[in-house]
Amino acid sequence: MxxxxxxxxxxxxxxxxxxxxxxxxxxxxxxxxxxxxxxxxxxxxxxxxxxxxxxxxxxxxxxxxxxxxxxxxxxxxxxxxxxxxxxxxxxxxxxxxxxxxxxxxxNYPKSTGFAFKTSNILDNPFEHSNCEFVFDDGTPDVRLTQIDHHSRIYSSTLKRKAHKVGHYNNDGSEFFKKNLSHYLNISRGLPISKNNLLITRSTEMSIYIVSEILLSAGDTVLVGELSYFSVNMIFQKSRVNIQTIPIDDDGIDVEEVRKICKKQKIRMLYLTPHHHYPTTVTLSAQRRLELLKLSQEYGFIILEDDYDYDFNYDKSPILPLASADTSGMVIYIGSFGKSLVPGFRTGFIVAPENLMNEMRKYLGIIDRQGDVLMEHVLGEMIAEGEINRYLKKSLKIYKERRDYFTMLLEQQLSEHLDFKKPSGGLAVWMKWKTPVNLMQLSHHCIKDNLFIPKTLLYQNKNLTAMRLGFGNLSMEEMDKSIDILSKNVKIL
CATH class of the missing domain: 1.10.10.10 (Winged helix-like DNA-binding domain superfamily/Winged helix DNA-binding domain)
Known part of the structure; x- marks a missing residue:
């Protein structure tokens, strides 16, 4: 030795x-x-x-x-x-x-010593940039949030004794669910109790849980011809057959849904009826009723994603399909506190109790503990009317930003773009009158410090369009961003 x-x-x-x-x-x-x-x-x-x-x-x-x-x-x-x-x-x-x-x-090993399955289905589609100006697909401006007030509520919750925070089980704070169910009843016409609610971290988590329970390999799922890419990724991971349905000014084409139902078994229809993603069009009241009838007749599930219900400017929002569902065919998902600081947001699912019982099992595995303190804070914000006060104040600002943003588009890009001023939401859908290479346009804009992610660009042989968000931009930032966009459109 x-x-x-x-x-x-x-x-x-x-x-x-x-x-x-x-x-x-x-x-x-x-x-x-x-x-x-x-x-x-x-x-x-x-x-x-x-x-x-x-x-x-x-x-x-x-x-x-x-x-x-x-x-x-x-x-x-x-x-x-x-x-x-x-x-x-x-x-x-x-x-x-x-x-x-x-x-x-x-050094940690660079690779595993065993083989495993790989897939590009869930590759991260999001891009990041250090550019000074950035377009997104329509997110709120966190700079408008009253962080100090939110922090004070959170701090006071932390100081309370555990029994005063309220009972917590593996599917969320009972206090928050009670207040949220009341809020959804009043604001969205959903006649539910806390037993119809599941609290999640995000819309994507909600859809993942729904997919795990309700979808099997080989099932057919209908989505809009243009649809939210993250949701499509989840469906693809479930190995379902995705079929697309045309979208027009009144939303998803219900007659096309009917034709498909007559030919084959449909398991689920996913839609964003309030403001369709990405085109922002609203599903008409007549088509909503027709879809509910079709769902009952052919037995397919309607997965209703109301991702920006709170953002309406010109008129009262149309109530969700779930509010008129009497047969238990609609699963309603949404987010709460979207206009708040990211850490103060949460997702939720509304469904009949028998399905809710099964969903709780899945949530108990992937997010057993949850965030009881944050949920209690959100519950207090509802109970005290803070959410309504904040939304009323922020909606005024977002309406001003929408009007200013569309005015800039009209002034500088009307000869190139067709668009309608959206009645709600935080983004504008615009089609190009003459086809433009959008990827090339994006690369040119980066040189001038403006970043347009590829997830905002929609281009094929029949369509050249963009979805540009305005909610996260101040008016000064809009001026500079549209100036850069307009400049690079003219030099292409």
């Missing part, structure tokens, strides 16, 4: 004296790492505490603490009058410590 002094411990034990981790723990961890990887094989005699302390330039008491740690974890044994030895199974091919490189100890 080699003498312990032949091992160049200082070559693979590196001490960071500025680290928050104590020196003895740094040394202990690196020695354990060396033992685990066979660098210090079974039976290796470790140097005495004095020798190792000199080699590593640390106090002897530090090495004493290191050996105590190794002993307590079962990596070494102390033999009287002999020294301290590594214990464990002997390697068939001992590692030559003199040829060992430091990177073998500190």
């Amino acid at each position: 080699s003498s312990p002094v032949e091992f160049p411990y200082e070559s693979f034990i590196k001490i960071d004296r500025n680290s928050d981790v104590s020196i003895y723990m740094q040394v202990s961890t690196q020695l354990i790492n060396a033992i685990q990887r066979g660098v210090l094989p079974f039976g290796t005699k470790l140097p005495g505490t004095r020798v190792l302390s000199i080699n590593l330039k640390v106090h002897r008491n530090t090495i004493v603490a290191v050996y105590d740690e190794l002993f307590s974890q079962g990596w070494v044994e102390s033999l009287p009058n002999k020294g301290t030895f590594v214990i464990g199974k002997e390697n068939d091919k001992p590692v030559n410590i003199l040829s060992f490189e430091k990177k073998q100890l500190v």
